[in-house]
Amino acid sequence: MEIKNFNKYKIKWNIESETVIKPGLETIQAALKKLGNPQDKHKVIHIAGTNGKGSTIAFLTALAKAHGLSYASFTSPSIVDVHDQIQINSIPVTEKQMDEAFSRMQGSGISGMLTDFELLTVTAFIVFEMMELDIVFIEAGMGGRLDSTNVIKDSVAIIPSVSIDHTKFLGDTVEKISWHKAGILKPNSQLVIGPLVEPAKRIMYKEAEEKKANILEYNKNFRIKNHQYIFKEYSYSNLYPQMLGRHQQSNMALAITSLLVSGFELFEPKVQSAVKSASLPGRMEKIGENLYMDGAHNPASVDALVETIREKFPNRHIHLIVGILKDKNYVYILRKLEEIASSFEFVNFQHERALNATILYELCLNSEKSITLDASQVDLKQYSENSVTIVTGSFYFIAELKEKTGI
Structure with missing residues (x-):
């Protein structure tokens, strides 16, 4: 790596x-x-x-x-x-x-x-x-x-x-x-x-x-x-x-x-x-109004993320932008995120261990979902007016998204 x-x-x-x-x-x-x-x-x-x-x-x-x-x-x-x-x-x-x-x-x-x-x-x-x-x-x-x-x-x-x-x-x-x-x-x-x-x-x-x-x-x-x-x-x-x-x-x-x-x-x-x-890049990091990034990449961290979302953003539309590594427990992560998500956007990113976004899309039980083929095409401002947008899944994904979108 x-x-x-x-x-x-x-x-x-x-x-x-x-x-x-x-x-x-x-x-x-x-x-x-x-x-x-x-x-x-x-x-x-x-x-x-x-x-x-x-x-x-x-x-x-x-x-x-x-x-x-x-x-x-x-x-x-x-x-x-x-x-x-x-x-x-x-x-x-x-x-x-x-x-x-x-x-x-x-x-x-x-x-x-x-x-x-x-x-x-x-x-x-x-x-x-x-x-x-x-x-x-x-x-x-x-x-x-x-x-x-x-x-x-x-x-x-x-x-x-x-x-x-x-x-x-x-x-x-x-x-x-x-x-x-x-x-x-x-x-x-x-x-x-x-x-x-x-x-x-x-x-x-x-x-x-x-x-x-x-x-x-x-x-x-x-x-x-x-x-x-x-x-x-x-x-x-x-x-x-x-x-x-x-x-x-x-x-x-x-x-x-x-x-x-x-x-x-x-x-x-x-x-x-x-x-x-005290603040930390990629841990419920506030990027803009109603826009956060959190590298929840394993069961315990996604549990904590879901708890935080429930606590801080009750009754809000939650849009999740997700990129995960294929050697993580991505089924558990996805199922947990489905508990609080209103909509999903699954993204391909350039890492040797990146999971293909299509796999997540097909596994996802949420009806409101989409695929973005390249991190540079992600529109982070699209949902921020009326909903809370959270980028999550992998720190490598977050780093690439920051670089490509110039945040």
């Missing part, structure tokens, strides 16, 4: 990597050792989970910014291209910084050792090592235990949610997937968890016991009640996130808790302004 605009750096600096997924840490650890282990320089908060990772990082970065901290983040997938996956103080990495990182890698002998995502992970660590930072936020690419980001010696770990996704690599049960996520927990450290289902919770507590680590659980050790955050002696009132959805309450609380246990002092007015300003 190609990382957009990453190849130009590989070609320029003559560094090879494979466009495959190979879970495991031995190779990336060997590559990082050749580079002097740049991943060990900074304090880290590491996030894994099926959904909620990006939103939690959005809250983390907003909180860090509001408190004048210098911070960096590594996230996936890209929204525009590779540069937005590596950010310093919420500013995408520059070509100059990428060139500096590749220049260091060129002479290290790591060419040909890594997959694309492993190479990108190494690039991020080198970019961060060149900076003086108070905190780094790292999002696991897939799973956790065997994900290339899991090379950090010490970190506070966050797991917002666990549900079924990436079954080819992580397994087909919540327990198997939870085992992968729990693997980011480091010995004698802190794990901050969201409202997990019981089987996932059991795996987390077992992992924590084995590693002599401490778990902080949402609604048990810390909570949000009547827009107030409460944890031990800490209390912050009047917290109103602009990101839509009930699940954002727990994501917000996870971010606050993990910064507190990382040793940072937080102040109520700054927490209030931070959670209000």
Whole structure:
């Protein structure tokens, strides 16, 4: 799976990597050792989970910014291209910084050792090592235990949610997937968890016991009640996130808790302004009047989207513009969306794993439906006057639509 605009750096600096997924840490650890282990320089908060990772990082970065901290983040997938996956103080990495990182890698002998995502992970660590930072936020690419980001010696770990996704690599049960996520927990450290289902919770507590680590659980050790955050002696009132959805309450609380246990002092007015300003491309992102984009690409995220639509837009005409990857549970996603949709527009988009829009059209039980053969032909303003339009299905689809329509 190609990382957009990453190849130009590989070609320029003559560094090879494979466009495959190979879970495991031995190779990336060997590559990082050749580079002097740049991943060990900074304090880290590491996030894994099926959904909620990006939103939690959005809250983390907003909180860090509001408190004048210098911070960096590594996230996936890209929204525009590779540069937005590596950010310093919420500013995408520059070509100059990428060139500096590749220049260091060129002479290290790591060419040909890594997959694309492993190479990108190494690039991020080198970019961060060149900076003086108070905190780094790292999002696991897939799973956790065997994900290339899991090379950090010490970190506070966050797991917002666990549900079924990436079954080819992580397994087909919540327990198997939870085992992968729990693997980011480091010995004698802190794990901050969201409202997990019981089987996932059991795996987390077992992992924590084995590693002599401490778990902080949402609604048990810390909570949000009547827009107030409460944890031990800490209390912050009047917290109103602009990101839509009930699940954002727990994501917000996870971010606050993990910064507190990382040793940072937080102040109520700054927490209030931070959670209000936190936003994330592709997560109920407001593009225009009555126009939103949300990358609901698996059962748990589409459940959250449908709940949010019911809560925020009752009795409104809901027009859905949909593009999905073929390796996702698209039948479940479609059936769930049919519960709230007034009309559908299924769109073909240019990705090697994109599902043909015709398949969705034929499966769809809604009578008001259409097919658009190219993302550039989508008219986002067509329905926005009288109805709520939501673009959903895949972050790759959202990214292409943004690019082709110039939003």
